[in-house]
Amino acid sequence: MRTALTDALTQLPDALQRVVSDWITNTHFGATFSPEQVAQMEAESDLSGAALRLTLLPIAAAYAVTPISTFNVGAIVRGEDGTLYLGANIEFTGVQLGQTIHAEQCAIAHAWTKGATRLTDITINYSPCGHCRQFMNELNGAESLTIQLPKTDPKPLHAYLPDSFGPADLGVESRLLTDAPHQLPTDDIDIPLLKAAADAANRSHAPYSGNYSGVAVETSDGAVFSGMYAENAAFNPSLPPLQVALIATNMAGYHWDDIRSVALAEMTNSTVSHLTDTQATLDAMDPDIPFVYSTLST
Numbered sequence: 001m002r003t004a005l006t007d008a009l010t011q012l013p014d015a016l017q018r019v020v021s022d023w024i025t026n027t028h029f030g031a032t033f034s035p036e037q038v039a040q041m042e043a044e045s046d047l048s049g050a051a052l053r054l055t056l057l058p059i060a061a062a063y064a065v066t067p068i069s070t071f072n073v074g075a076i077v078r079g080e081d082g083t084l085y086l087g088a089n090i091e092f093t094g095v096q097l098g099q100t101i102h103a104e105q106c107a108i109a110h111a112w113t114k115g116a117t118r119l120t121d122i123t124i125n126y127s128p129c130g131h132c133r134q135f136m137n138e139l140n141g142a143e144s145l146t147i148q149l150p151k152t153d154p155k156p157l158h159a160y161l162p163d164s165f166g167p168a169d170l171g172v173e174s175r176l177l178t179d180a181p182h183q184l185p186t187d188d189i190d191i192p193l194l195k196a197a198a199d200a201a202n203r204s205h206a207p208y209s210g211n212y213s214g215v216a217v218e219t220s221d222g223a224v225f226s227g228m229y230a231e232n233a234a235f236n237p238s239l240p241p242l243q244v245a246l247i248a249t250n251m252a253g254y255h256w257d258d259i260r261s262v263a264l265a266e267m268t269n270s271t272v273s274h275l276t277d278t279q280a281t282l283d284a285m286d287p288d289i290p291f292v293y294s295t296l297s298t
């Protein structure tokens with residue numbers, strides 16, 4: 001288990017620590033709390049709802065990878081069924097800062113990779129930056145998303161982002177996390193990791209460029225983590241598919257040196273491409289990571 005997680009555990013009240021320590025120290029802990037686990041924490045800790053989520057933030061922040069800033073941010077999103085998904089900020093050395101993943105993006109993409117289609121609220125230990133406010137404005141249900149910060153009353157996203165610019169301004173109806181798979185054929189792909197990347201492309205959100213794309217990461221023990229591209233109406237807050245796959249990898253408790261190979265699949269002849277940025281980020285992480293690439297067509 002990560003040292004940061006052990007340290008975070010000691011920051012919890014004793015009653016809560018007793019409940020969650022067995023879960024967190026389990027190697028299969030996926031940085032997610034089921035509705036049943038939430039109910040158990042509430043019953044045994046005298047904390048409930050937002051107070052519980054705020055108290056759990058150090059556990060989320062323990063997943064931060066911050067070699068540049070050493071400034072750790074934690075975020076917890078709640079799915080419609082009450083599941084809590086943790087997230088933290090992730091930085092990469094050796095590439096431009098635009099590759100950075102913010103904690104809110106991490107928690108949201110983490111929930112997405114596990115099948116959440118709508119989120120009710122997000123709890124964060126610092127006020128969301130403008131980039132994240134715009135990223136969250138792309139979400140399915142953004143109009144009803146609640147933001148909870150320490151020592152601040154809960155407020156809707158649109159209180160933090162008045163007069164917003166969003167998908168509707170570009171005539172786009174689809175929203176991030178909406179489960180509307182594309183129909184790119186993937187059955188003929190005979191490299192399993194590339195097929196996983198192509199399947200992720202089929203679940204990507206790319207209504208602006210049409211570059212449906214996905215990445216799959218395989219770890220040294222054979223686990224595979226897929227990441228779908230998350231495009232944004234304001235373009236720059238878009239989250240590339242490599243970042244989403246690395247979020248899934250990180251939140252499952254793996255480190256970058258556990259990565260054995262990576263695959264990227266994206267559309268043929270698209271107006272945008274993730275190829276050079278994906279290669280640059282992987283090269284900066286470890287130039288020896290095997291990388292496979294393929295384009296897809298309808």
Ligand SMILES: [Zn+2]
Binds near residue numbers: 102103132
């Ligand atoms: Zn942010």
